[in-house]
Amino acid sequence: MASATPQPAFVLVRPQMGENIGGAARAMWNFGLDRMRVVAPRDGWPNERAVAMASGAGRLLDEAFLCDTTEAALEDCQFVFATTARARGLTKPVVTPERAMEMAAQMIAAGDKVAVMFGPERSGLENDDIARANAIINVPVNPEYASLNLAQCVLLTAYEWKRASAEIEAERVDMAKTEWATGAEMEALNRHYEERLDQAGFFFPETKAEGMKINLRNMWSRMRLTRADVQMLHGMLRQMVRWKERGE
Incomplete structure (x- = not known):
C-alpha cells in the first residue's frame, strides 16, 4: 500500500524498456517516493524485466497506477512538471530540478496534488504531453550530451525532492567509539608538547620562542581532535622521548 507521506506522483509516459521502469522504481524508493503512474508502456504490463530490475522496490510496480493516456494520468493534479532536455517552442516557465522540487514541496504542503512527467527513453516527451504541464524541468547537463x-x-x-522536503545534514562526522577532545584535554596536550620541545631546545632563538609557542597552540586549535587522537599524540611523544633516552 502506498505511504501516506505527502509527495508528488512520478508519471512515466510511454516507457519503452522494462529495465528502465524497474530502475525508476528503485530510484524513487531510494528517496521514499512510491507513487508511480505508468502511461501506455510499450512492452505491456506487468513487465517481468521491470520486476527483476526493481529488486526490493517491486512494491511500487505492484501498486503503480496504469493509464492509457497522459490525460488520464494527470486528471487529479493541480500542477504538473514535464522533464525535457530540448527546447520545444512552447512558452513555459523552465526550472532546475532543485527549484521544481522546492515548488512542489510548497504546493503539496498547501494541499495540492503535483505530478512530474518523464518521457520515453528514445525521444522524450512529445509536445502534446508538455502542453499539459505547467512548467518544465530542465537539468543543466553538458549541452553536447544532454541525454539522460x-x-x-x-x-x-x-533526490531533489528529498532535499526540499526533509531536514538533511549537509555534513557530519561519524564518530568511531570516541568523542571530541575537551578544552582541558587540548590544553594538556599543548603543555606536554611545549614542555618536551622546550627541553629539546626547539624554541630557539629565545627572542622568537614566545611566537613559536603561540603558533604551536594555534596549530592545535585548527585541528579538531578526538580524545583518541589526543591520546595517540601523547603516546607518540612519550615513545619518541623514551627512544631518545635509550639511545643516550
Whole structure:
C-alpha cells in the first residue's frame, strides 16, 4: 500500500524498456517516493524485466497506477512538471530540478496534488504531453550530451525532492567509539608538547620562542581532535622521548 507521506506522483509516459521502469522504481524508493503512474508502456504490463530490475522496490510496480493516456494520468493534479532536455517552442516557465522540487514541496504542503512527467527513453516527451504541464524541468547537463537515462532523471529529481522536503545534514562526522577532545584535554596536550620541545631546545632563538609557542597552540586549535587522537599524540611523544633516552 502506498505511504501516506505527502509527495508528488512520478508519471512515466510511454516507457519503452522494462529495465528502465524497474530502475525508476528503485530510484524513487531510494528517496521514499512510491507513487508511480505508468502511461501506455510499450512492452505491456506487468513487465517481468521491470520486476527483476526493481529488486526490493517491486512494491511500487505492484501498486503503480496504469493509464492509457497522459490525460488520464494527470486528471487529479493541480500542477504538473514535464522533464525535457530540448527546447520545444512552447512558452513555459523552465526550472532546475532543485527549484521544481522546492515548488512542489510548497504546493503539496498547501494541499495540492503535483505530478512530474518523464518521457520515453528514445525521444522524450512529445509536445502534446508538455502542453499539459505547467512548467518544465530542465537539468543543466553538458549541452553536447544532454541525454539522460530515464532512471537517472528520476533519481536526480527524487533526490531533489528529498532535499526540499526533509531536514538533511549537509555534513557530519561519524564518530568511531570516541568523542571530541575537551578544552582541558587540548590544553594538556599543548603543555606536554611545549614542555618536551622546550627541553629539546626547539624554541630557539629565545627572542622568537614566545611566537613559536603561540603558533604551536594555534596549530592545535585548527585541528579538531578526538580524545583518541589526543591520546595517540601523547603516546607518540612519550615513545619518541623514551627512544631518545635509550639511545643516550
